[in-house]
Amino acid sequence: MLTLYGQGFSSRLLLGTAQYPSPESLKQAVKASGAEIVTVSLRRESARALTGQGFWALIEELGCRVLPNTAGCRTAKEAIATAQMARELFGTDWIKLEVIANDDTLQPDLFGLVEAAVALSAEGFAVLPYTTEDLSAAERLVAAGCAVLMPWAAPIGSARGLINKDALKMLRAYFPDIPLVIDAGIGTPSHAAEAMELGYDAILLNTAVAKACDPVKMAEAFARAIEAGRLAFEAGPLEPRDMASPSTPVAGTPFFKIDHAS
Amino acid sequence: MNILLNGEAYATDAKTLDELCARLGFAEAKIATAVNGNFVAAMARPAVELAPSDEIEIVAPRQGG
Numbered sequence: 001m002l003t004l005y006g007q008g009f010s011s012r013l014l015l016g017t018a019q020y021p022s023p024e025s026l027k028q029a030v031k032a033s034g035a036e037i038v039t040v041s042l043r044r045e046s047a048r049a050l051t052g053q054g055f056w057a058l059i060e061e062l063g064c065r066v067l068p069n070t071a072g073c074r075t076a077k078e079a080i081a082t083a084q085m086a087r088e089l090f091g092t093d094w095i096k097l098e099v100i101a102n103d104d105t106l107q108p109d110l111f112g113l114v115e116a117a118v119a120l121s122a123e124g125f126a127v128l129p130y131t132t133e134d135l136s137a138a139e140r141l142v143a144a145g146c147a148v149l150m151p152w153a154a155p156i157g158s159a160r161g162l163i164n165k166d167a168l169k170m171l172r173a174y175f176p177d178i179p180l181v182i183d184a185g186i187g188t189p190s191h192a193a194e195a196m197e198l199g200y201d202a203i204l205l206n207t208a209v210a211k212a213c214d215p216v217k218m219a220e221a222f223a224r225a226i227e228a229g230r231l232a233f234e235a236g237p238l239e240p241r242d243m244a245s246p247s248t249p250v251a252g253t254p255f256f257k258i259d260h261a262s
Numbered sequence: 263m264n265i266l267l268n269g270e271a272y273a274t275d276a277k278t279l280d281e282l283c284a285r286l287g288f289a290e291a292k293i294a295t296a297v298n299g300n301f302v303a304a305m306a307r308p309a310v311e312l313a314p315s316d317e318i319e320i321v322a323p324r325q326g327g
Contacts, residue, residue: 016327026325041326044268044319045293047286052322056292059323069326077299084301085294085321156327206327 002202004148004179005094005126007065009036012196013226014067014181015219016206023058025215030062033219038064039096039204041071042086067128069096076115083120095120096150096183096204097129106156106184110137114144121145130183133167135174142178149178150204153195154185157207161191165198172199189218189225196229197237266317280307283320293322 002009015035020026030038040059045052059066068086073079076099083095099116101109108131117127121144128148129141138149151171154160162168163185172180182195183204192203203226212218264273267282276282279295279302295302296319302310312318 016325018325018327020325039326041324042294042321043324045288045291045322046268047288050287050291050322052293052324053291055325056323071326081296081299081301085296085319088301088303089292089294089321089323 002179004037004128004181004202009202010034011036011223012202012230013192013223014039014202014204015209016204017059018206019210020215023055026210027058027062029209029215029219030064032216032223033209034223035219036064037067038062039067039069039206040090041069042082042089065094066090066092067094067096068092069130070098070116071100073099074109074112075099076112076119079112079116080119083116083125084123087125093124094126094128097127107152108132110134113137114140117141117144117146128181133164133171135171138171138175142175147178148181149175150181150183152184153182153191156184158185159187159208160185161187162194162198165194168195168200169198189221192222193225193229193232196226197232199233202226263312263314265312265315268318268320272318274312276312278308279310279312279318282312282318283307286320288320291322293320295320 002012011034013033013035014037015030015033016039017026068090070079070082073082079099086095087093097116099109099112101107113129117129120127127146128150129146130150131137133151154163179201181202181204182200186192186205187208195203209215209218264271274282276285297310298317
């Protein structure tokens with residue numbers, strides 16, 4: 001059971017709601033993924049189009065917990081105001097906190113992130129920060145009150161998987177009791193399974209499902225991979241070794257002669 | 263009076279933020295607002311008087327990752 005801010009979830013997949021070919025495809029993909037948490041955002045509303053109103057009706061149909069983000073915010077001040085608007089709009093104090101440093105990498109601005117996390121935690125928000133694998137930033141975020149950390153695997157939308165696996169292993173080992181969610185950079189179900197095998201608690205992804213040729217099938221593939229990865233972690237995988245180790249018993253090998261061994 | 267509404271120049275004679283939202287057809291809509299970078303809760307909108315050059319943000323739910 002995944003527990004985030006005191007709430008239990010049976011699915012370890014958090015799914016984004018953007019970039020699907022159609023609203024129907026989004027609905028079916030969420031269903032196929034088994035996700036109980038979906039991420040959403042807020043954007044400027046046009047009085048003519050009223051785009052957000054229709055989208056909200058669709059989200060309510062899904063029956064999932066919503067996790068609003070502060071995507072696109074470049075400063076702590078922007079992220080704080082966006083989180084406050086999101087809390088009122090979506091009726092939740094959960095916030096996926098993003099403060100973006102750079103347009104090309106979409107990497108978190110760790111300084112702004114910590115600043116915003118301190119302010120929002122003090123206001124009673126349940127902050128889920130989109131961060132890097134940096135240990136000192138993680139420590140500051142936990143000290144600020146974050147009870148969940150969401151490190152990237154690779155830049156958002158890059159589909160590259162765990163590009164700094166050693167650092168992610170270190171982060172896991174360093175924070176054994178903080179739920180860690182891989183957020184961003186996952187391209188294939190095998191990437192997700194790999195992160196789960198390392199002991200990560202959950203995976204948040206969007207593009208890998210939404211931009212697949214068949215998002216619904218890919219959503220199911222991710223659900224199964226994440227479940228398999230988690231089971232493998234719980235089962236305790238083997239440590240890799242350099243040399244072979246026979247699996248079939250050596251004792252009693254037919255035609256065995258002592259000089260075979262030399 | 264000229265204000266900046268969602269990043270674009272906009273002329274209005276609405277006196278308050280609440281009035282502006284209503285005139286735009288947002289009275290029943292699911293929206294959130296900010297003035298000059300600061301969040302303004304729905305309940306506070308009637309008390310927020312608009313001034314020339316105010317920067318108003320009106321946002322609604324949207325797809326996100």
